[in-house]
Amino acid sequence: xxxxxxxxxxxxxxxxxxxxxxxxxxxxxxxxxxxxxxxxxxxxxxxxxxxxxxxxxxxxxxxxxxxxxxxxxxxxxxxxxxxxxxxxxxxxxxxxxxxxxxxxxxxxxxxxxxxxxxxxxxxxxxxxxxxx
Amino acid sequence: xxxxxxxxxxxxxxxxxxxxxxxxxxxxxxxxxxxxxxxxxxxxxxxxxxxxxxxxxxxxxxxxxxxxxxxxxxxxxxxxxxxxxxxxxxxxxxxxxxxxxx
Numbered sequence: 001x002x003x004x005x006x007x008x009x010x011x012x013x014x015x016x017x018x019x020x021x022x023x024x025x026x027x028x029x030x031x032x033x034x035x036x037x038x039x040x041x042x043x044x045x046x047x048x049x050x051x052x053x054x055x056x057x058x059x060x061x062x063x064x065x066x067x068x069x070x071x072x073x074x075x076x077x078x079x080x081x082x083x084x085x086x087x088x089x090x091x092x093x094x095x096x097x098x099x100x101x102x103x104x105x106x107x108x109x110x111x112x113x114x115x116x117x118x119x120x121x122x123x124x125x126x127x128x129x130x131x132x
Numbered sequence: 133x134x135x136x137x138x139x140x141x142x143x144x145x146x147x148x149x150x151x152x153x154x155x156x157x158x159x160x161x162x163x164x165x166x167x168x169x170x171x172x173x174x175x176x177x178x179x180x181x182x183x184x185x186x187x188x189x190x191x192x193x194x195x196x197x198x199x200x201x202x203x204x205x206x207x208x209x210x211x212x213x214x215x216x217x218x219x220x221x222x223x224x225x226x227x228x229x230x231x232x233x234x
Contacts, residue, residue: 002191003144113191120183124158124176129169 001085001109008092011099017092020085023112027078034075038068067126074122077115084108139193147190154183 004019041064045052048068053061088108091097097105158179162172189195194202 002139002193003141006139006141006144110192113187116191117184117187120187121177121180123155124180128158128162128176129172 001105001112005102005105005109008097008102008105009099013092013099016105017089020089024082024085027082031075031078034071038071070122071126074115074118077118081108081112081115084111139190139196143190147186150186151183154179154186 001020001023004016004023007013007016007019041047046064047053048065053064056064085108088097088105091104158176161175161179165175188205194205
């Protein structure tokens with residue numbers, strides 16, 4: 001998204017659009033991976049308030065509760081991000097976002113960086129620490 | 133807005149590879165060192181903070197903003213950290229009984 005902004009400011013509209021498309025594809029890929037991950041857990045009978053999960057220790061119930069809430073919320077942010085990026089593409093096509101008027105793209109890029117920043121913390125906390 | 137003019141695509145790509153390297157360290161760390169959970173948490177969060185600084189400085193172009201703007205962000209981060217630290221103390225010492233007055 002940031003590189004797309006640089007392209008747009010330099011007047012390279014098609015490059016800017018290509019980078020937004022790449023971001024959308026990568027974020028959909030992320031959501032697909034998370035879908036399979038959630039499905040694997042639900043297949044094991046682990047989902048909020050399931051019998052198997054409720055039989056586990058308090059710590060594990062807490063972990064999976066936080067895990068589902070926070071990855072789920074992150075997923076919602078990504079879906080919102082994809083919608084915003086599609087909107088940005090629409091505005092670029094309508095010539096509402098140009099190399100001189102790029103505020104919307106800049107702010108969407110900032111939002112996207114923030115979503116990325118959240119994952120920087122969620123990933124080690126949920127996926128890595130348990131391996132220690 | 134002149135501030136982002138200094139940010140180039142090559143800087144973006146360099147930062148990307150730096151973040152990628154840090155992510156590899158994140159994944160490899162528990163296999164390389166067999167440490168306590170608390171130490172793993174500290175190391176992992178330390179790496180995350182470095183990544184946050186990189187993203188904030190370059191991707192969110194804070195490095196190119198005015199000092200006032202950077203201080204505002206810093207104050208917000210410190211305020212948020214205070215709440216995180218208070219909560220962390222509660223989580224860590226929750227199961228221990230300390231009677232302060234006896």
